[in-house]
Amino acid sequence: MLSNAARFLMVSAAASLVALGSAPAEAADACVDLSDAAFDLIGDSTLVPSGAVFLTAVQKAAFGYTNTDIAVLWGSTSPNSSQYYDNFFAAQPHFEEIENIAGVDEGDVLIIDATMTYSGHTAIITGPATPAPSGLGPSVDTTLLQWAVPIADSTSSKHGCSASYPDSRCVGNVFTPGEGTAFMRIYTDASGKPVGHTWSVSAASLSNYFPISDTVTGAGAPRPFKIGRLAPCPPL
Template structure:
């Protein structure tokens, strides 16, 4: 049986939306966004477990279909990263990697690889990056020659993403943060001012210390757009 036969009619319908250059499908991106936001307030497991559930729901796949494409029933944050940037240096199978800030959009996956004692993290992007470079915003730390962005996400985490009126974490209500449920929040991205290349990220828009901004050498991270044509 080929992959097309295994995945069935639902996957075929999704696959037919893919353009000929094998770039991922905006209809599928919108579905991932919607299914991720539909999980707000629920408990799904943090990081990679949440993203697995959101993407699986968006694809409307059975467990067998998921296993055939991804090999494991639930991807950890590090495994989501490795889907986008394979650690063995091979080409990504199920993702198109997004490296320029202008190409980031809702439905893309943000994944941080595991490093040392850090287990990594994964989230679903739910909107275009918001320019917070002065004078559009006033959020330190600044980096010469770089623009900075507030990135709207939905995720499940035990660690709050920071809090202010403009860029809140929805899990803080009446001054109390509820961990390990799905909610909306904002990461911070830095990009090269001239080229748009994404250079580093911060866990929070509101954190003002350099120690909370990480480049690829410190905590490798990636943004990817799902392309399941390899599974069909």
């Protein structure tokens, strides 16, 4: 189980930034049970091999779901990120897409779709997005805004071990794969619509930026992602 000190570190890091405006009222309807269960599962002795498997385990813990329930909802007893992406964002009554960064909140889900060269990733959002520090690279387009998003996931690739945006799996510069909390960065246009992301807030190289669709010269290949919310919560 995540310690109170670790939770406090994440909350303090997010709270130290000043949000640009308040989130809309719909944010209060986020499925916070997912976030709570994610915190509870972190540190469990059973290693969860991926972000998608972590989301499945969190749903089972939060709602008491069986493999059958997961299959009814998402088309497989153990969906990968591509299957979650396809099923979350199909025309289904139990899920809604969050299309503006101001609406993102605790209990929402970030899903990066698989591509020809990437297997995708799934993370549970544990709080609202906050503006990343001004001038933090990589600068893709001066008109784009950058946001730090706190997450819980399972991964073998660290989200950065900086003090400002910590990954709980880092002790100094030593990273231990598995479940943990961290931060990812979302880029949006001026209206708040997501257009790309980086794996960590501290990544400065343009090659670490992944646009949703349009190729950016010098950047990584496009990796479509969306953010959504279970509605109702729980869906079954």
